[in-house]
Amino acid sequence: MRDTLRWSYALNQWNYRLDVFVRHEDQQRALKTVSACGFDHVELASGTGRWDNIARPEVILLNHGSHQGFLDFLRRARVQGVSSMFWDPQAPAEEEEGYAFRSTADPADHDAIVEWARPLVDFVAGVGAEQLVVRPVGSAWMSPPLDADGIKLVGEVWNRIGELTSAAGVGLALHYDCLGAVHTADELRALLAATDPATVGFALDTAELTVGGIDPVAFYREDAERVTHVHLKDTRYADTGEEYRMPGAESTMLKGGAGRRIERWFFELGTEGGLVDVPGFVAALRERDYGGWVVVESDHGGNPAELAMLNSWYLQHELGIPKR
Amino acid sequence: MTGADERRIKWSYMDHWRSDGPAGPVDQWHSHRTMSAFLKQVKATGFDAIDTFDFRIWQMYGDYGGPAKYQEMVQDHGLERIVNTFHAADYDVRTYAPHLPETHENILEDFRVTMGRWSEIRLDNIIVMPATLYYDMEPITADKIKYTAECWNKVGEITAGYGVRLTCHHEFFCGIQSEPDLETFYSHTDDRYVSLFVDTAQHCIASVDPVAFYRRHAHRVSGFHFKDTRNVATGDDHRHRPDSEIMAPTTGKWFYEMGTPHGLVDFAAMMTAVRDNDYRGWISVEHDKANKEGGDYSESTAISRWYAKNVLEEIYR
Numbered sequence: 001m002r003d004t005l006r007w008s009y010a011l012n013q014w015n016y017r018l019d020v021f022v023r024h025e026d027q028q029r030a031l032k033t034v035s036a037c038g039f040d041h042v043e044l045a046s047g048t049g050r051w052d053n054i055a056r057p058e059v060i061l062l063n064h065g066s067h068q069g070f071l072d073f074l075r076r077a078r079v080q081g082v083s084s085m086f087w088d089p090q091a092p093a094e095e096e097e098g099y100a101f102r103s104t105a106d107p108a109d110h111d112a113i114v115e116w117a118r119p120l121v122d123f124v125a126g127v128g129a130e131q132l133v134v135r136p137v138g139s140a141w142m143s144p145p146l147d148a149d150g151i152k153l154v155g156e157v158w159n160r161i162g163e164l165t166s167a168a169g170v171g172l173a174l175h176y177d178c179l180g181a182v183h184t185a186d187e188l189r190a191l192l193a194a195t196d197p198a199t200v201g202f203a204l205d206t207a208e209l210t211v212g213g214i215d216p217v218a219f220y221r222e223d224a225e226r227v228t229h230v231h232l233k234d235t236r237y238a239d240t241g242e243e244y245r246m247p248g249a250e251s252t253m254l255k256g257g258a259g260r261r262i263e264r265w266f267f268e269l270g271t272e273g274g275l276v277d278v279p280g281f282v283a284a285l286r287e288r289d290y291g292g293w294v295v296v297e298s299d300h301g302g303n304p305a306e307l308a309m310l311n312s313w314y315l316q317h318e319l320g321i322p323k324r
Numbered sequence: 325m326t327g328a329d330e331r332r333i334k335w336s337y338m339d340h341w342r343s344d345g346p347a348g349p350v351d352q353w354h355s356h357r358t359m360s361a362f363l364k365q366v367k368a369t370g371f372d373a374i375d376t377f378d379f380r381i382w383q384m385y386g387d388y389g390g391p392a393k394y395q396e397m398v399q400d401h402g403l404e405r406i407v408n409t410f411h412a413a414d415y416d417v418r419t420y421a422p423h424l425p426e427t428h429e430n431i432l433e434d435f436r437v438t439m440g441r442w443s444e445i446r447l448d449n450i451i452v453m454p455a456t457l458y459y460d461m462e463p464i465t466a467d468k469i470k471y472t473a474e475c476w477n478k479v480g481e482i483t484a485g486y487g488v489r490l491t492c493h494h495e496f497f498c499g500i501q502s503e504p505d506l507e508t509f510y511s512h513t514d515d516r517y518v519s520l521f522v523d524t525a526q527h528c529i530a531s532v533d534p535v536a537f538y539r540r541h542a543h544r545v546s547g548f549h550f551k552d553t554r555n556v557a558t559g560d561d562h563r564h565r566p567d568s569e570i571m572a573p574t575t576g577k578w579f580y581e582m583g584t585p586h587g588l589v590d591f592a593a594m595m596t597a598v599r600d601n602d603y604r605g606w607i608s609v610e611h612d613k614a615n616k617e618g619g620d621y622s623e624s625t626a627i628s629r630w631y632a633k634n635v636l637e638e639i640y641r
Binding site: 033303306308309310312313323 | 343344357361364365367368369370401402585620622623625626627629630631633634
C-alpha cells in the first residue's frame with residue numbers, strides 16, 4: 001500500500017496447523033497473495049521445530065543460507081522485506097532449552113528469556129526489520145492476578161531485552177492480547193510505566209484491545225508516544241463476562257469451547273458489526289504522525305487469502321489508500 | 325477502449341467461484357453478502373471488470389432487479405462493468421445443435437430473446453461453444469462444420485445488431501476443437517459476425533498451440549481466457565458423457581491459475597503475440613473448478629493477478 005503510513009501484512013493466519021505452511025511453494029503462494037493485495041512487507045510469527053521453517057530464525061537461515069538469501073526468497077514474490085517479527089516467550093520452543101516452560105512474571109526465568117531473545121533480535125536486525133513484537137506476559141488464567149510489584153517484575157525483563165534490541169538497532173514492542181495477565185487499561189499503563197520508553201514500545205492491536213474492553217482509539221490518543229507498532233484488525237465481540245479468566249481460555253474462550261461458544265473473535269476490516277472504529281483509529285494515527293508499521297492481520301479468522309483480499313479492498317476503497 | 329490515457333490491456337475476471345459460508349460451501353450468487361465479498365476480492369487484487377455466465381441472468385433479475393441493477397452493485401465495488409457473458413447452452417440434438425440445420429431457427433430465436441434480455445447493459449462479447457459436445461457431433465464432417473459456420477454467421481448478425489460480438493470458444497470436448505477442424509470452421513465463418521475467443525488451456529488440452537492459433541487468427545480475436553493446464557487430453561477424454569471436462573478418466577482437475585508449476589501454456593509467448601498484434605482491450609482470467617483437489621478460488625485469483633502484473637504486464641507495457 002502506498003501511503004504516508006507504512007503497511008505490512010501478517011503471515012500468521014496461513015500457519016493454521018503446524019504442517020500446512022512448510023513447503024516453500026506454499027509460502028510463495030501466500031507471499032504472492034499478499035503482494036497482489038498491495039502489501040510489500042510482511043510480519044513473521046515465531047514458532048518452533050522443523051515444520052515452522054518461515055517462523056524460526058535458525059530454520060530460516062538453514063533454508064535460505066543467509067538473511068539476504070531469505071530476502072531474495074521474499075523478493076521472488078515481489079515482497080520487499082520484513083517489517084517485524086512476533087515472539088511469545090511463554091510459548092515453549094524446542095530451540096529454547098527444549099520446550100522449557102518459563103514466564104516473564106517469574107524473575108528466576110529472566111536470564112533464560114533474555115538468552116532466548118538473542119537469536120530473534122539478531123534475525124530481526126539481520127533482515128532489516130524494525131520491530132520485535134512480543135507477548136509480554138502469559139495468560140491471566142494461568143496464574144494469580146499480578147499486583148503492582150508483579151507488573152514491575154515483568155517490566156524488568158523487557159527492559160533488559162529492550163537494551164538488546166536497541167543495541168541491535170531495532171525496536172521492541174509489547175503486544176497487548178485479550179487473554180493476557182496484563183488485562184485492564186490500568187494494568188497496561190502500569191506495565192508501560194515499568195518499562196523504559198527509550199527502548200520499549202507498545203504494539204497496539206485494535207481488536208485485542210477491543211475484546212479486552214479497552215477503546216483502541218481513546219487509548220492511542222492518550223498514549224500515542226508509546227505506540228511504536230500497530231496490528232490492525234476487527235472484532236465483533238468484547239469479553240464482557242471476564243471469560244479470559246476461564247481455565248484454558250485459549251480454547252474455552254477464543255475457540256468457542258465454552259462460555260458463549262464464539263468460535264471466531266477476529267475479523268477482516270469492514271466486517272459487518274465490527275466494533276473497531278477503523279477509520280477513526282487510522283485518522284488518529286495520522287493526527288499524531290505515527291511513524292511505525294501498521295500490520296494488517298486476520299489472526300485465524302477464516303480463509304487466509306480471502307481475508308487478505310477483503311482487507312486490501314477495505315484499505316483501498318473505504319480508506320482511499322492506493323496500492324503500490 | 326479509446327483515448328490516449330486508456331491502458332491498452334485491462335483484466336477481467338470470469339466469475340467462477342466457491343467459498344465457505346456459514347451454510348457450507350457456496351458460490352458467490354448465494355447471497356448479496358457472498359457476492360459483495362467476491363467482488364471485493366476480485367477488485368482488491370487489481371481486476372477491472374468481470375465476465376459472467378448467461379444463465380446468471382435469472383439471478384440478476386430475481387436477486388438484484390436485472391442486469392443493470394446488478395452491474396450497479398459491481399460498480400459500487402470499484403469495478404468498471406460486466407464485459408462478456410458466456411452463453412452456456414445445453415446442446416440437445418433434438419432441438420439445439422448448430423451442425424443440424426433443422427435446429428437453427430430455434431438457436432436464432434434463442435439469441436433474439438437473449439440479446440434483448442442483455443440489452444440494458446453494454447457487453448463486448450457473447451461467448452459460445454460453437455458446436456455440440458463432441459460425442460453428439462461425431463463423425464465430424466466438412467458438411468457439419470459448414471452448417472455450424474452458417475448458423476453462427478446468422479447468430480453473429482443478430483448480436484451485432486445489439487452492438488455485441490459473437491465469439492467462439494473451443495472447449496477440448498467441443499465438436500470443433502482439432503486444428504484442421506478449427507481452420508475449416510473459420511474458413512466458412514464471416515469475420516464481420518464471428519469472432520474468436522482464445523482459451524489458452526482448452527486449446528492446449530486439445531493439442532492445439534494457442535499461440536500459433538492466435539497468431540493465425542489475431543485479426544478476429546475478441547478476447548481471451550488466460551488459464552493454465554498441466555494435462556493434454558488423451559485417448560477418448562473428449563467424448564465422455566455427460567461432460568468430458570468432469571468425466572474424462574485421465575484427469576481429475578484440468579485447470580490451474582497462470583504461473584502454475586508444470587503448466588503447458590507458454591504465457592510469455594502468448595503475451596508477446598498479444599503485444600505484437602497490438603491487441604487492445606480486455607483479457608479475461610479464468611480458472612474454473614480451482615477448488616478441486618485442495619485448490620482455493622481466492623488464492624488462485626490473487627496469484628493469477630500477481631502473475632498478470634509482475635510477468636505479463638512487463639511484456640506488454
